[in-house]
Amino acid sequence: xxxxxxxxxxxxxxxxxxxxxxxxxxxxxxxxxxxxxxxxxxxxxxxxxxxxxxxxxxxxxxxxxxxxxxxxxxxxxxxxxxxxxxxxxxxxxxxxxxxxxxxxxxxxxxxxxxxxxxxxxxxxxxxxxxxxxxxxxxxxxxxxxxxxxxxxxxxxxxxxxxxxxxxxxxxxxxxxxx
Numbered sequence: 001x002x003x004x005x006x007x008x009x010x011x012x013x014x015x016x017x018x019x020x021x022x023x024x025x026x027x028x029x030x031x032x033x034x035x036x037x038x039x040x041x042x043x044x045x046x047x048x049x050x051x052x053x054x055x056x057x058x059x060x061x062x063x064x065x066x067x068x069x070x071x072x073x074x075x076x077x078x079x080x081x082x083x084x085x086x087x088x089x090x091x092x093x094x095x096x097x098x099x100x101x102x103x104x105x106x107x108x109x110x111x112x113x114x115x116x117x118x119x120x121x122x123x124x125x126x127x128x129x130x131x132x133x134x135x136x137x138x139x140x141x142x143x144x145x146x147x148x149x150x151x152x153x154x155x156x157x158x159x160x161x162x163x164x165x166x167x168x169x170x171x172x173x174x175x176x177x178x
Contacts, residue, residue: 026057027064027151029107034060037107037150037164041140044115048141048178056167059091059149063163070095070161071153078161092145092169094136096162105160107150114140126173138177142170 025034034055042052066081074084078095082088096110114136121134131138139145150164170177 024057025055026060026149027067029060029150029152033107034150037111038148040108040111040115041148044111045141050141050143050178051146053145053166054147056147056149059147059165059167060151061149062089062091062151063093063149063165064151064153066093066165067151067153067161067163070163071155076155076157076159076161090169092139092142092166092171094139094164094166096164098160098162099158105162107152107162107164110150110162110164111140123176125176126171128173131171131173135171139166139170141177142166143176143178144168145170 023031025031029037038053038055045052065087069084069086070076070079076097078097080093080095082090082093094110094114096113098105098109098113117134117137121130121137124130126135126138145166145168147167148164150162152163153161155161
């Protein structure tokens with residue numbers, strides 16, 4: 001019995017991550033980047049007392065498909081899939097473009113940029129007047145969203161496109177995000 005207890009205590013702790021990510025993320029981001037972006041979202045959500053998100057390989061594949069389309073077909077223009085009308089399935093979506101010249105563009109940088117919109121957010125119902133400046137942040141913390149997936153693609157210019165999809169979507173006009 002004592003040996004069993006010692007073995008249990010000597011095992012390395014499990015990674016603290018909302019429902020864990022699989023070894024294959026469903027997109028081109030690494031499991032480490034998937035953990036980092038979900039952990040960051042869950043920290044931001046925790047600050048607002050909102051339940052954590054889990055990783056979805058299906059949403060990640062969907063996001064990867066759109067990131068690839070934006071990088072290649074749409075010449076690196078940030079266009080929401082809903083606006084393009086291409087295979088839109090109704091998920092929430094955050095987009096990000098960054099320069100790869102620093103070599104530091106990754107999904108966590110995108111999430112930090114989306115979170116930065118909190119500076120413009122004053123708690124209230126989402127409206128046409130506050131959504132444009134804060135919609136990435138409010139999607140991150142939307143109370144009914146339970147899962148996310150992220151894709152990343154590199155443009156011919158070297159710019160990096162990051163797409164995050166959320167299920168169910170948020171950002172409903174006239175509703176509080178949390």
